[in-house]
Amino acid sequence: MNTLTPVQQKFILHWGEMGTRWGINRTVAQIHALLYLSPKALNAEEIAETLTVARSNVSSSLKELQGWGIVKLVHVLGDKRDHFESMKDVWEMFRVVLDERKKREIDPTLTMLRECLIELEDEKAKDTYTGERIHAMRDFFETTTAWYQQIRTWPTNAVVPFVKLGDKVLRVLGIGGG
Amino acid sequence: MNTLTPVQQKFILHWGEMGTRWGINRTVAQIHALLYLSPKALNAEEIAETLTVARSNVSSSLKELQGWGIVKLVHVLGDKRDHFESMKDVWEMFRVVLDERKKREIDPTLTMLRECLIELEDEKAKDTYTGERIHAMRDFFETTTAWYQQIRTWPTNAVVPFVKLGDKVLRVLGIGGG
DNA sequence: AGGACATTTCTGTGAATACTGAAATTACAG
DNA sequence: CTGTAATTTCAGTATTCACAGAAATGTCCT
The missing domain is CATH 1.10.287 (Helix Hairpins)
Structure with a gap:
């Protein structure tokens, strides 16, 4: 996963822009996108290379992502470096x-x-x-x-039926002016 | 409304900070807060003075707020200057x-x-x-x-009863795993 | 304990953004 | 038309923010 496919690039770049619009640092969002797409946990070095940002920048960004609770540190057998993976759900x-x-x-x-x-x-x-x-x-x-x-x-599977109910919801619940 | 009460200041300042956190320019958010609290429409001059920002800055910020659709231009009888008021609901x-x-x-x-x-x-x-x-x-x-x-x-009055239903909601609707 | 590697913190620099004041434009009254 | 007030645009300045590279700290192995 050291070079990105065009689709991966597109996704990561867009995610970065989305981040800035919602008050999240662009690089932080990009790293998150990368980890989200990655099938395996990545170490800081790989992230820095793939996105061509400074190693130190990756460090603090990862810290922030961990602070948000959507990225966590994991260890890979036979590798003493820290690896990181994104929540996938x-x-x-x-x-x-x-x-x-x-x-x-x-x-x-x-x-x-x-x-x-x-x-x-x-x-x-x-x-x-x-x-x-x-x-x-x-x-x-x-x-x-x-x-x-x-x-x-x-639960996820409650939302779809909820939407399907449409206008009926308020009537079924007997609330609102609906 | 040329000088602000402590409470008004507190609100406006906080709103400005909130803005920055969600990707909205601080001054834009402050102007919105000011207009939201103001019982009458204000002209650009008044806004600039009250918040001590440049007149031109107010101009572009107001334009942005109008772009968002939460502030609109109104006219006051006997005053040819543009006045602005925030949506109140x-x-x-x-x-x-x-x-x-x-x-x-x-x-x-x-x-x-x-x-x-x-x-x-x-x-x-x-x-x-x-x-x-x-x-x-x-x-x-x-x-x-x-x-x-x-x-x-x-409608606003649908939300309160909805919340009151609590866990019952999903059961009443017969959806989800709840 | 010493050394290699990994990680974090810190500081200066560069880029992006916000802001001001001046100039230009527009709107309006007489 | 002309003059005045209001508004917008523009260009330069300042501030904030993001980032890289160096230095410091930490970790693990022998």
Whole structure:
């Protein structure tokens, strides 16, 4: 896997671009893509060569990917170097990333919003509009995170039938205005 | 609204940080936050002063926000300057942003994945592992986008009862392994 | 303990991005 | 038309971010 097929290149390059759009370092995303496509665990040297990036850069990128929890260190018999492999189950992978982003970004935002509301209590009268808007925002995040908690563990095979139900869902559940 | 209260500052600053984490320019996000909190439409001058950024910067940021579809230009009687206001319904706002990100990022990714699979048909035999992985990825994106199409129009008041149902959901719907 | 190899941390450099202020353009009133 | 205010575009500057290479640390073997 030292030279990439055109298709592998295409995938890895696109994944890198996707990364940047969602606040993930391009190289980090590319390394992840490479490991995702690789049938065997790769060592840092191989990754650096294949993607032509500096060895040190690979090191820190791998650390970050491990921090996200979608790449892990493994050992290969008869080779003392560290090897790395990506999680392969796409559903699980995205669940892990979403969990992590929730922890890093959504939860702190909720904390911030709650703090704002507490601080506003004192000066309630003079600036109700801000309070209103922040209140609405907090409600949104609270509801959607609860929602996410609900569906994050759905088995893969639940989603397809769910989609198939289409408009019927809300009626069957007897909720919403549907 | 030329000087900000501590709470408003806190919110706007945090929103700016959130932006950067999700690939949105900090200033763009801050301007959006400011408009979201503002009870009345603001002109570019006011925004520039309040956030102490250059007038030209405000101009391009507003253009981007309009591109996302969450800020719109309005006119105030007796004032020929352009004024801007943010969408206020948080649910609607996030729906619009998600729709846009789907269009800009997810749909092209799906296209890329499909192209990869077409290109792989020819060389099917020699590199099935890559095909397998890309196939799994395409399935994931196809299923989740269909899922999103499904729920994106759920009325706000459908989500709360949905969450309340908890584990029962899958059983009631008779799907999944739950 | 010593030496070879592997890995991580650190620092300077280069590239990309964001931002400002000036200039150009546009819109509008008289 | 002319003058004024508003807006956008542009070009230079600054800041941030990504990266390579060197140095330091760690690991394993003998």
